[in-house]
Amino acid sequence: xxxxxxxEHPILQFKRGRKISFTxxxxxxxxxxxxxxxxxxxxxxxxxxxxxxxxHRPRGFFCAIGKCSSCLMTVDGVPNVRICxxxxxxxMKVCSPKGKGQLPEDDPATIWTWPGQYVDKILETEVAIxxxxxxxxxxxxxxxxxxxxxxxxxxxDGIGGQLIKQTHMFFGSKEQHAKVRGxxxxxxxxxxxxxxxxxxxxxxxxxxxxxxKTLGVVRRQELFGLRAQKIxxxxxxxxxxxxxxxxxxxxxxxxxxxxxxxxxxxxxxxRRVLMVGAGNIGLIVSYQLLQAGVEVVExxxxxxxxxxxxxxxxxxxxxGVPIHTCHTITKAxxxxxxxxxxxxxxxxxxxxxxxxxxxxxxxxxxxxxGLSPTAELLFQAGCQSCYIPELGGHVAVHDENLETTVKGxxxxxxxxxxxxxxxxxxxxxxxxxxxxxSLGKKAISERKEEILSQLKELRTGPFGEKARKxxxxxxxxxxRYGL
Amino acid sequence: xxxxxxxxxxxxxxxxxxxxxxxxxxxxxxxxxxxxxxLASGATGRCGGGIRQQWSTEExxxxxxxxxxxxxxxxxxxxxxTEFEQxxxxxLAYTDQEVEQYKKNVAMQQKLGLDxxxxxxKEAREIAPHLNTEGVLCATYCPSDGSAxxxxxxxxxxxxxxxxxxxxxxxxxxxxxxKRGGRIASxxxxxxxxxxxxxxxxxxxxxxxLAKMVGVELPIVPTRHEIMVTEQVEPFFTTMVISFKxxxxxxxxxxxxxxxxxxxPDERPGFDITSSMKxxxxxSRKILNLMPxxxxxxxxxxxxxxxxxxxxALPILGPVDGVEGFIQINGFSGHGFMLAPxxxxxxxxxxxxxxxxxxxxxxxxxxxxxxxxxxxxxxx
Ligand SMILES: Cc1cc2nc3c(=O)[nH]c(=O)nc-3n(C[C@H](O)[C@H](O)[C@H](O)COP(=O)(O)OP(=O)(O)OC[C@H]3O[C@@H](n4cnc5c(N)ncnc54)[C@H](O)[C@@H]3O)c2cc1C
Ligand code: FES
Numbered sequence: 024x025x026x027x028x029x030x031e032h033p034i035l036q037f038k039r040g041r042k043i044s045f046t047x048x049x050x051x052x053x054x055x056x057x058x059x060x061x062x063x064x065x066x067x068x069x070x071x072x073x074x075x076x077x078x079h080r081p082r083g084f085f086c087a088i089g090k091c092s093s094c095l096m097t098v099d100g101v102p103n104v105r106i107c108x109x110x111x112x113x114x115m116k117v118c119s120p121k122g123k124g125q126l127p128e129d130d131p132a133t134i135w136t137w138p139g140q141y142v143d144k145i146l147e148t149e150v151a152i153x154x155x156x157x158x159x160x161x162x163x164x165x166x167x168x169x170x171x172x173x174x175x176x177x178x179x180d181g182i183g184g185q186l187i188k189q190t191h192m193f194f195g196s197k198e199q200h201a202k203v204r205g206x207x208x209x210x211x212x213x214x215x216x217x218x219x220x221x222x223x224x225x226x227x228x229x230x231x232x233x234x235x236k237t238l239g240v241v242r243r244q245e246l247f248g249l250r251a252q253k254i255x256x257x258x259x260x261x262x263x264x265x266x267x268x269x270x271x272x273x274x275x276x277x278x279x280x281x282x283x284x285x286x287x288x289x290x291x292x293x294r295r296v297l298m299v300g301a302g303n304i305g306l307i308v309s310y311q312l313l314q315a316g317v318e319v320v321e322x323x324x325x326x327x328x329x330x331x332x333x334x335x336x337x338x339x340x341x342x343g344v345p346i347h348t349c350h351t352i353t354k355a356x357x358x359x360x361x362x363x364x365x366x367x368x369x370x371x372x373x374x375x376x377x378x379x380x381x382x383x384x385x386x387x388x389x390x391x392x393g394l395s396p397t398a399e400l401l402f403q404a405g406c407q408s409c410y411i412p413e414l415g416g417h418v419a420v421h422d423e424n425l426e427t428t429v430k431g432x433x434x435x436x437x438x439x440x441x442x443x444x445x446x447x448x449x450x451x452x453x454x455x456x457x458x459x460x461s462l463g464k465k466a467i468s469e470r471k472e473e474i475l476s477q478l479k480e481l482r483t484g485p486f487g488e489k490a491r492k493x494x495x496x497x498x499x500x501x502x503r504y505g506l
Numbered sequence: 507x508x509x510x511x512x513x514x515x516x517x518x519x520x521x522x523x524x525x526x527x528x529x530x531x532x533x534x535x536x537x538x539x540x541x542x543x544x545l546a547s548g549a550t551g552r553c554g555g556g557i558r559q560q561w562s563t564e565e566x567x568x569x570x571x572x573x574x575x576x577x578x579x580x581x582x583x584x585x586x587x588t589e590f591e592q593x594x595x596x597x598l599a600y601t602d603q604e605v606e607q608y609k610k611n612v613a614m615q616q617k618l619g620l621d622x623x624x625x626x627x628k629e630a631r632e633i634a635p636h637l638n639t640e641g642v643l644c645a646t647y648c649p650s651d652g653s654a655x656x657x658x659x660x661x662x663x664x665x666x667x668x669x670x671x672x673x674x675x676x677x678x679x680x681x682x683x684x685k686r687g688g689r690i691a692s693x694x695x696x697x698x699x700x701x702x703x704x705x706x707x708x709x710x711x712x713x714x715x716l717a718k719m720v721g722v723e724l725p726i727v728p729t730r731h732e733i734m735v736t737e738q739v740e741p742f743f744t745t746m747v748i749s750f751k752x753x754x755x756x757x758x759x760x761x762x763x764x765x766x767x768x769x770x771p772d773e774r775p776g777f778d779i780t781s782s783m784k785x786x787x788x789x790s791r792k793i794l795n796l797m798p799x800x801x802x803x804x805x806x807x808x809x810x811x812x813x814x815x816x817x818x819a820l821p822i823l824g825p826v827d828g829v830e831g832f833i834q835i836n837g838f839s840g841h842g843f844m845l846a847p848x849x850x851x852x853x854x855x856x857x858x859x860x861x862x863x864x865x866x867x868x869x870x871x872x873x874x875x876x877x878x879x880x881x882x883x884x885x886x
Contacts, residue, residue, distance in 0.1 A: 101802040103737050122740045123762045126636060126799045145783075230786075230805060237783040244802065246790060248783050405780055 027066050029289040033314050034190050034204070037289035045115040060106035060117055061087060061094055062288040070273040070360045072096055072106070073119035081359050083273025087280030088185070089178060090261035090397065096120065100127040107280075110180050144247050148174045148222075150458055151238055151251035153229050153400070156184020157444045158436025158451035159257035160212040165455030166255075167217035169464040174249060176224040176240065183209040184259055186444060188282040190314075191307050195481060199445045206286070212448075232256075232400040236431055253431050253458035256401055257451055260394035260415065260437035265299065268354040274361025278308045278391035285315050293387035297364045298322040299352050303331035303443070305391030309339045312389075320385050323350035323366055325373050332486065351375060355388055364388050394441045401438075404429055409500045413493030414440030421497065422506035423475075424457040425450060433458055440497065442482075442490045449478045507675055510701045512536035513857070514693050516680050516716055517708035518543075519550035520656060520846040521835045523663040523674075525706060527584075528854035530670035537672045538702075539664075540695055542679040546660040548710040550843060552779070552811025554733060554755060554767055555653045556746045557844040558595045559620050560646060562611050562883040565820055565868060567618055569845045572864065576847035577654060586662035588654050589760060593744030595651035596630055597884075599643050600751045607883060608646050615648075622648040634743045636799040653746065653757060656843050663850075680709075683719040683832075690720070690831035704857070706833045711777065711812030713836035720829050724822060725874050726837045727775045727815045731767060732785040734808035736800065738762030747796070748886060754792050755886050764800065766793050769813075769840075769886050779810040813840040818879040823849065823869040824856060833857065834871060840885060 029037060040056030047069060054063025061084050064072070071081040072094060085093035089108035098104040099116050102124025106117065150166045152159045155177035166173045181187065189205025200208050224242060231239030238249040262277030264270065276284075276292060278300070284290045296317055298309045301324035309319045322339065327349050329336050336346060347366075353375055354365040368379035394415055401419040402408055406427040408417050419427045419434050426433050435454040436447035453474045460466040482491045512534065515522045518541025526539050541547070557577060559570040577590045599605045608624075615622045625647045627639035633647065664674055675697070682694040683705060692701045707713050711728035739762050746757040756766035768789055786808060794801055814837050816822060822837035835853055838845065848864070855862050873879055 102739055103804065120740075123738045125740050126742065127802065128799075231781065231783060231808065233783050234780050235783075239783055239786050241804075246787070248787065403781060 027068065027290055029285070029291060029315055032289065035206075035286060035289065039289075043111065043113040045111060045113070045117060047117045048119055054111045056111070058111050058288055060096070060098065060109045060111050060115065062284065062290060063111045064106070064117070065284060066288075066290050075271070076122045080271055081273055082271070083360070084280060085264070085275065086262045086277045087283045088262075095124070097124055102126065108179055145237070146174070146247065146249045148172050148249065148251050149462055150174070150253045150255065151249055152176070152255045152257055153238070154184060154257035154259055154436070154438070155179075155182040155223060155225075156257060156259050156436060156447065157186050157208070157212070158259075158438070158447040158454075159184070159255070160209070160216065161448040161451030162255045162257060162435060162455035162458070163221050164212060164215040165452045166459045167220040168215075169456070169459035170220065171459045171462055171464055173221045174224065174251070175221060176227040176229065178226065178228040180226050182213065182223060182225070185279065188279070188286040189444060190286050190311060193445055195445050196477070198477060199448070199481070205444060229400060232404040234405045234429060252462060253433065255433045255435060255451075255454045255458055256398070256419075256438050257434075257436045257454075258397045258400070258438045260396050260441055262390070263393040263395055265352070265390055265392050267352050269357070270355060272355050272357055272361050273359070274357065274386055275355055275388045275390065278304045278389055281308055281387070281389050282311065285311060291315055291317050292389070293385075294318060295320050295385045296387040296389050297352070297366070297383055297385045298389050298391060300324060300391035300393070301329045301331060301336070301346055301348070302391060302393070303335060306331040306335035306339060308389065308391060309344060310335060313339065313342050313344070319344045320383055322346045323352065324348045325351045325369055352388065353380065361386055361388055394437060396438050396440060398434065398438050401427060401432065401434060404432060406432060407504055409497075411440065411493050411496050411500075413489045413496065418497070420500045420504050420506070422501045423498075425454040426457065426506070428504050428506065431461070440490070440493050446478060446481050446490070449474050449481070453478070507678070507695075507697055508538055508673060508700060509698070511538045512702065513538075513704040513706065514700055514702045515539045515706040515708055516693070517541065517548065517710060518545045518660070518664070518674060518676065519548045519708065519710055520546070520660045520663070520843055521710075521838075521850060522706070522708035523660050523667060524846050524850035525708060525835060525853055526672045526674070527663040527667040527670070528850045529857060530667050530672050532854055532858045532860075534854070534858050535671040537667075538700060539667070539672060539674040540678050540680055540693070541674065541676050544676055545664055545674075546657050548712075549811045549814070549838075550656045550660055550710075552733070552809055553656050553843045554757070554765060555656050555843065556595070556755065556757065557590075557653055558648070558651045558746065558841075560595060560597060560611065560615060560622060560648050560651065560884065562607070563820065563880065564614060564618065566841070566845070566882050567615055567620065568864060569848050571618060571620060572848035573845055574650060574652075576851065580659065580662065580847065584662040584666045586658060586665065588658040588662055590652065590654040591744065591760065592650050592652035593746070593757070594633065594647060594649040595746045595748065596633055597646045598630070598747065598749045598751070599645060600641050600749070601643070604750065605643055611884065612646055620648060621650055622646055633745050634747050636742070636797050637747065638796055638798055651746065659843075659846070680716065683716065685720050685829060688828065688830055690829065704831045704833065706835060706853070708835045710836060710842075711814045713814060713834070717834075720832060722826050722829060722832065724834070724837065724871070725817055726822070728777055728812045729773050729775050729815055730779055730810045731769060731773075731813050731840065732781060732789070732808060732810040733765060733767040734786065734789055734805050735759070735766070736764045736803045737806050739764075739803060749796065750884070750886065752792050752796065753886055754796065756793060756796070763806070764803065767886070768792060777812065779812060781808045781810055815839045817874065817881070819882040819885045821845065821849065821869055822871050823853060823866045824871070826871045
């Protein structure tokens with residue numbers, strides 16, 4: 024049986040950092056520098072972190088990208104820490120909270136001398152970009168190229184967003200990094216950012232966006248303001264949950280979480296996986312699981328057809344993994360973590376058909392059932408929103424230049440509507456160009472035309488249909504708001 | 507939507523919905539409530555939910571005490587859980603001047619039968635652990651003060667009113683009010699006109715513009731007030747803490763989030779209710795001074811709403827001179843949620859011609875004409 028920590032992988036090499044120790048509920052455990060607390064716990068075989076406050080159900084991580092709050096723990100006395108994006112440090116004390124977590128004890132030595140970590144400053148910049156994923160980095164490429172002073176920040180401790188776990192090769196043209204793996208695109212983008220004009224701030228979370236284009240940013244417990252003339256929101260998306268019996272058990276993981284564990288930290292999520300969803304993400308992650316030596320028991324899909332590219336489907340079928348359409352999951356079983364799953368066929372209304380249930384012995388249920396744009400900050404700033412299911416739900420109304428209803432605030436990538444990394448990079452570049460152009464920087468209209476035509480190209484064909492339809496509806500919404 | 511009604515209430519906040527219920531309960535049922543957006547979308551849904559009886563004027567204190575009594579019966583009467591809790595209010599005194607004022611307040615409040623007393627900083631810290639009592643001379647404490655969920659209270663009133671036949675029209679802004687010979691004749695909305703002899707102006711911060719439609723100038727200044735709330739932690743205090751010196755109030759909600767607000771003296775009048783970075787910064791600094799242990803607790807939401815402030819910080823209730831059939835229930839100056847149960851009860855008595863069980867003559871609009879007003883000093 025394979026170890027949890029991968030040592031061999033056909034594509035990736037895992038250079039693990041120095042070994043460091045930490046404690047989990049008083050018990051000493053080892054991890055590696057460069058891992059998150061959640062990754063180190065997973066490697067140590069800990070899947071259940073705490074109990075839910077009301078019903079005392081076991082809780083582990085779900086999204087592993089800091090977007091769902093399933094992994095909240097008390098770390099060094101601080102309650103409600105998202106350990107899936109918290110870097111592990113030597114000597115850390117990680118504890119299950121009692122109930123909802125308690126305040127740290129008043130420390131008589133410091134209590135009356137507070138505030139020490141409150142920083143009363145407002146920084147200024149021409150362009151602020153929220154998110155250092157493919158869209159955000161691409162935006163910075165363009166804004167800096169056009170001479171705009173740019174600050175990019177991200178709440179993670181590294182750049183790349185979801186790209187850092189994408190081991191598959193991209194499609195499209197050379198401009199769109201065809202035949203390059205997602206993980207290798209990050210350094211290419213970084214190289215193109217003019218660092219004399221850009222500042223990249225990591226472990227920095229935007230917690231407020233105001234109509235006057237000021238951002239509230241928390242970085243290592245320090246709150247400061249950042250006033251920008253233009254803002255580009257490239258904050259990505261969060262994984263969707265699916266409701267079924269015991270769907271909250273540890274072992275029910277989002278597809279992004281499984282990718283993160285495997286491709287970033289070199290950890291297998293479990294031994295036997297049920298994949299729910301046969302869109303591109305479900306298919307690609309299934310293939311990556313196989314590459315890591317994990318058994319994918321089957322892929323199920325509620326729709327009567329496979330949503331993802333057939334090349335991907337063919338690859339995993341060749342490896343002997345069945346793909347069942349018109350199937351759903353109805354239940355997860357297990358006490359402390361997933362030990363099995365019940366799947367069933369669905370009728371044309373997506374309702375389970377009686378007597379078609381089958382039990383599968385699995386220890387991971389991977390949900391690849393779509394994403395929702397993270398656009399809350401835009402709504403706080405007063406950007407008008409609309410609901411477009413084809414784009415993943417509530418999105419900020421925006422025009423062709425990706426500008427929202429609040430002038431000077433742009434949105435790009437998954438935050439503007441769910442698509443994939445290639446379109447996210449193009450949207451990022453477009454938003455960057457338009458933002459810099461509206462700052463009075465010299466515009467290069469050919470480049471804009473070229474990006475628009477590439478976007479159009481990517482959205483043609485049967486697999487671009489959803490995005491095409493979504494963006495068409497967005498155009499109508501934009502008209503309604505006079506954009 | 508009806509084309510004719512005995513009364514039309516403008517505003518679906520706690521005042522409008524509460525009044526609709528109290529009228530219908532008395533058999534006055536041909537009532538329409540018009541709300542521009544959704545229920546509690548105005549100040550009600552944006553307020554701190556605090557319920558306090560410790561005021562400096564008798565008017566506010568009496569109304570609040572009666573309201574607390576009614577809040578206690580609300581769940582049973584309306585068959586709704588409104589999360590009314592009596593966790594107390596702690597008012598911190600930092601200066602001799604404050605102490606002097608609070609002595610007067612407490613004497614008056616005790617005379618009215620309120621269970622309120624002075625406590626020392628040590629006891630204050632027992633009631634609100636983690637409280638920084640540096641510089642605190644003493645505090646006043648009333649254990650029967652508390653809080654309720656403003657959305658639930660409004661919803662409870664609205665549903666009970668609907669059961670009794672009241673019609674509530676959402677997303678229906680009023681665009682004009684028509685008079686005929688000095689009397690209210692009809693109200694014009696985005697969805698048509700309703701003929702009615704009686705209009706109640708319960709539109710919160712927007713009451714001014716509605717009154718203008720019939721030539722009435724209300725002395726109300728709309729001003730933004732902001733609030734923020736933290737993530738949930740295990741409940742460790744139940745009381746609302748107020749410091750007038752810092753202009754701050756805060757409490758821990760039942761679910762664990764710590765809710766806090768402050769009145770910004772530099773805030774200019776207007777209808778802007780968006781959130782601001784200034785509030786986030788200033789509020790953070792103030793709360794970390796008052797409760798340093800919160801420094802690692804994350805803020806999860808912030809929002810703003812309108813105070814409809816009058817010169818004496820007391821509400822405007824009842825008819826106005828010059829326009830017959832135009833009743834005011836506005837100008838609550840930042841404490842209309844806590845006063846609502848008694849105020850709507852009194853206005854229902856007034857409208858149905860009953861004898862009032864608590865006189866409100868001193869809260870009529872005409873008090874501002876005679877110039878005899880005394881301001882309530884206990885306002886955040
Ligand atoms: C930040 C903040 C904190 C507060 N904290 C407290 C507290 O702790 N305790 C307390 O007791 N009070 C508090 N208050 C005050 C309290 O919220 C208000 O006094 C109270 O809610 C007033 O209720 P209302 O129904 O009169 O007005 P609102 O709740 O404002 O209702 C008025 C309604 O009228 C509607 N309307 C306006 N114009 C039109 C039109 N033309 N046509 C149709 N509808 C219209 C609006 O949409 C709104 O829903 C606070 C207020 C704020 C802003
Ligand atoms: S936030 Fe950590 S698992 Fe989702």
